Each structure stands twice: as C-alpha cells, then as structure tokens.
Amino acid sequence: MKKNMSKKLQRFLAATVEYSFYLFVFLLPWQTKLIIRSAETNFTEISIYVSHLLLLIVLIVFFAWQLKRKVDSEPISPLWISLAALELSILISFFFASDQLLAFYHYLLVLMGIGLFYIIRAGTISYSYEESQFSTSKIIGSLFLSIFFQASLGIYQFLMQFSPANKFLGLAVRNADITGASVVETVSGRWLRAYGGLDHPNILGGVLAISLIITAYLLAERKMIRSKTEAATSLLLFIFYFIALTALFFTFSRGSWLAYVTGLLVLLAILIYNSDRWMLGRYLALIFFSVVMLFIVAFPYRDLAFARTAGAWQGQGRLEQKSLDERGSYVTQAGSLIRECWIFGAGAGNYTQTIEERDIVKQEAWFYQPVHNSFLLLFAQSGILSLVSFLAFLYFLIRKDRRAVYSGAVLAALVILMIFDHWLISLPFGLIFLFLVLGLL
Numbered sequence: 088m089k090k091n092m093s094k095k096l097q098r099f100l101a102a103t104v105e106y107s108f109y110l111f112v113f114l115l116p117w118q119t120k121l122i123i124r125s126a127e128t129n130f131t132e133i134s135i136y137v138s139h140l141l142l143l144i145v146l147i148v149f150f151a152w153q154l155k156r157k158v159d160s161e162p163i164s165p166l167w168i169s170l171a172a173l174e175l176s177i178l179i180s181f182f183f184a185s186d187q188l189l190a191f192y193h194y195l196l197v198l199m200g201i202g203l204f205y206i207i208r209a210g211t212i213s214y215s216y217e218e219s220q221f222s223t224s225k226i227i228g229s230l231f232l233s234i235f236f237q238a239s240l241g242i243y244q245f246l247m248q249f250s251p252a253n254k255f256l257g258l259a260v261r262n263a264d265i266t267g268a269s270v271v272e273t274v275s276g277r278w279l280r281a282y283g284g285l286d287h288p289n290i291l292g293g294v295l296a297i298s299l300i301i302t303a304y305l306l307a308e309r310k311m312i313r314s315k316t317e318a319a320t321s322l323l324l325f326i327f328y329f330i331a332l333t334a335l336f337f338t339f340s341r342g343s344w345l346a347y348v349t350g351l352l353v354l355l356a357i358l359i360y361n362s363d364r365w366m367l368g369r370y371l372a373l374i375f376f377s378v379v380m381l382f383i384v385a386f387p388y389r390d391l392a393f394a395r396t397a398g399a400w401q402g403q404g405r406l407e408q409k410s411l412d413e414r415g416s417y418v419t420q421a422g423s424l425i426r427e428c429w430i431f432g433a434g435a436g437n438y439t440q441t442i443e444e445r446d447i448v449k450q451e452a453w454f455y456q457p458v459h460n461s462f463l464l465l466f467a468q469s470g471i472l473s474l475v476s477f478l479a480f481l482y483f484l485i486r487k488d489r490r491a492v493y494s495g496a497v498l499a500a501l502v503i504l505m506i507f508d509h510w511l512i513s514l515p516f517g518l519i520f521l522f523l524v525l526g527l528l
Contacts (some may be wrong), residue, residue, distance in 0.1 A: 108145045112229040114138040116237050118257030127452035130439045133192045146202045166483040172476035177435050180469040184434020193436035200522035207526030234298050238334035241281030245337040248279050271339050271391045281337040292343025293504045295335040300350035302328045304493040307370035339395045342507035350500035414459050421458035424467045432470035461505035461512040494528040
C-alpha cells in the first residue's frame, strides 16, 4: 500500500514538474516582473521575472530527481567542457566589474540558462527503463502558443498604431508620438513598429524568425495525416505560421527578416542534401505561399518596407540613416573597450555602465546602448575566453550533438541575429530564450 502511494506521489510530482516547465516556456515571452533595483534603462535594471521563478523551481526539483536516478558514468563531452569554460569566464568577469551586483545578476541568469539547456537535453532523452521527463513537441507547442499571442498583439499594435499599458503583462503604453518609440518614418508620417509584449520590435522579430523556421520544417515533414488530431495540428501550424509571418513583417526588423530568409535557405539546402523529394516539394510549396502572403501584406506598406531596406542604404530616411550611423559608433566604442579589457572583460552586464563611466561628456541614459553585435558584446563584457568558449560550444553543438534536422537552419538564423543585435546577450529574456532554443537543437 505504501509503495503504491509512493509511486502515485512520484507520478504526481513528475507531472507537476513537467507541466510547470511547459508553463514556464509559455510565460517566458511575457515581461511580468518585480523590479528589485530600478534603472533608467533595461540594461542596468535588476528584476525578478515570474517565468524565472518558475524555472528556478523546476531546476531545483529536476536536479533533485536526477540525483536519485541511477545512470552510467559517461565521459564529459567537449560540448559541456566549452559550456563550463563559458560559465567560468563570466564568473571571473564579476571580479572586474564596476557594478558587481549587476554582474552577479547576469551571472545567475547565465547559470539558469545553462541549467535550462541541460534539463531540455537530459529531460527529453528516453531511457530503457523509464520515460523521458519532458516532451520536445510539448515544449515547442507551449512556446508557439505564447508566441501566437505575441504575434497577434504585434499585428494589433501596428494596425491600431497604439498599444495600451498592462502592468500584469509587463506592457507599456506605446504609440508613434512617444519619444523613444521604435518607428518607421516616411513622407506619410511616423509608423509604430510591432512590439508584441517584448521590449523592442527587433526582439519580437527575432523570436518570430526562429519560430517560423521551426514551423516550416514541421509543416514540411508531415507526409500523411491519419487522424483528426494530426489534421487539427497541421491546421493550427498553418494558422500560426501565417500569423507569425504577418507579425514579422510588421516588426520592420531588418536583422530578423535576414535571419528568417537565411534560415529558410539553409533549411532548403538541408532538405536537398537529405534527398527527400516529398518533404522538399511540400517545403517549396510553403515557400511559394509565404512569398504570396508577404506580397499581399506588404504591398499596402511598400513605402515603409523600402524605407527600412533600400532607402536606408541609399541614404534616404532620417531615422534609418541615424540608426546605421549609431551602429557604426557602437562598434567603435566596443573596439576601444575590448582593447582595454580583452582578457577578463568589463564585467557581465556592465557594458553600458562602463561606457557611461568612461565618457567625459555625460549624456542621457538612453544614449548609452550595447554594441549591436552579441559576439562583440560578450567579448567586451567577459573577455576572450568567453567568446572562444561560446563559439566552441556552438561548434560542438551543431557538429556532434545536434538532434533536430532543423538545427543548422535555426543556428544560422541565431548567428545572423547575434551579428546584427545584442538582446540575446544583453537582456534577461534574450539569455534565457537563447539557451531554450539551443536546447531544442
């Protein structure tokens, strides 16, 4: 009797942990938080997010479960050695930070990200004598459900040119007339870009680009529909894909557009290499309908798209030219900081604060931004070891430890996002999202 009760309790706890994890994945894109130390920018703020608390609980219970489970000892792979080196380099940078509390906060975020990567990798493995703890399909489903709401909100924001505030969802009031709002400026006026529930349109665009690439593969691999459940799943994936694609356009995020196209091209190359004609045919059909859908959505706003792409490179558009000039100056700032702190870095999370401290003529807080390149930002904050170990981690992940067919396509998109933006390293959401996606590869 006691053994039966014990087994029931174990099953209950396992189910609780499992669905708590899926809830964490769903809540991750929402910015509901308790501010511990306020700041003028998100880069120096210290906050506790609801999703992070849930992840922390799941991590504690999962590792306790792992300690009880008997496993055969295995040699430590280069993947985990490189990840340990990354963690160590970020810890070392703590001792060189001017704001050590902020550095410790970012170190904890990295630890949580590594823990998240581990439980996805370990928790989705099926052992011969027990079931896996988590389902990859349910993890992706939870993420897509949350992103569907984010995409829908982003479409609403662009079409209405307004977004109301909601403190419980972490939403601020946004419209094109507010100073600092991300907009596209043309002769027709200022147009608010789609944010969703995130801090910037580029973040929403990046999340959508990654999700669209995974969805494209999932749709292409469905060769036969044998039940109503499979038919419903396919229909939901199609709806999600085209809603997310519309929202991606309305973010007007050039880096995200490039990441999406790059990911699709790499996925096309993978499917051609695998020589699966049926899947390749479905994939090409999806690409065709994507182009048609984008044309329908983009045609009424073609002047905005031109301003964000060709117009920017031709020197047309005040805001676009300003953005390109600022990105150049950020690279120069990063290069200067790296030359001074190339061994240990300026401290995790301390980039903007260090730049401000070294500026003779003080500017407004919003003036100090991270370099729009995650690799340079990681180098500047945590030193050469962090950059080398992170690149080695990505190499071993994609060459030896990848599990999904779409891994190369998603990683290519992530690299594009990291080359042209900083949020995957600079912001709490970005760090956790990065390790979540890497865990699925």
